Amino acid sequence: TVNNEINLLASQFVNDILFIPEKFIVISPNKGEGGSINLLSSASASTLFSSKVDIQPWIQKVQDSNYKEVEVTITKQIDTRDWVKFHESKNNTLLPLVIVDRAGTKRPYRYNDSIDMNEKVIYIE
Known part of the structure; x- marks a missing residue:
């Protein structure tokens, strides 16, 4: 999705339910969501495409x-x-x-x- 928080929550949900070991999340360059990158490390996730997209x-x-x-x-x-x-x-x-x-x-x-x-x-x- 274009919503960083939903992407992060969805990856957490899939990990919790299906035990998917690796989480990759799309981070959008949306204004007012600067903390999203910091949340990735706490969720043991990485960004897809290696940049905000x-x-x-x-x-x-x-x-x-x-x-x-x-x-x-x-x-x-x-x-x-x-x-x-x-x-x-x-x-x-x-x-x-x-x-x-x-x-x-x-x-x-x-x-x-x-x-x-x-x-x-x-x-x-």
């Missing part, structure tokens, strides 16, 4: 089939947040979705992770 326009792009899926191979190790910051500095509008390791295993693109050399990032733009 206004998810609604991305949902619309996908529903309208108005996006392009891109896969890039990483040439040197980099933190997920630094990779996002690099693209933001170039005014690239993209949404990183998954990291694919050398064995082909996918993991959610999230904060506090790193991308190793020869791993791939799949994102939409």
Whole structure:
């Protein structure tokens, strides 16, 4: 959802009921919700996409089939947040979705992770 608190509560609920070990939450850049990032550590959760994201326009792009899926191979190790910051500095509008390791295993693109050399990032733009 676009509501950070609902996202956090939903992840807690799913964890409590289904015992899902990892929680990944979308954090929107909504005004007046600055404490949401701090709540993540207390909930043992991480942010998807490694940054605050206004998810609604991305949902619309996908529903309208108005996006392009891109896969890039990483040439040197980099933190997920630094990779996002690099693209933001170039005014690239993209949404990183998954990291694919050398064995082909996918993991959610999230904060506090790193991308190793020869791993791939799949994102939409």
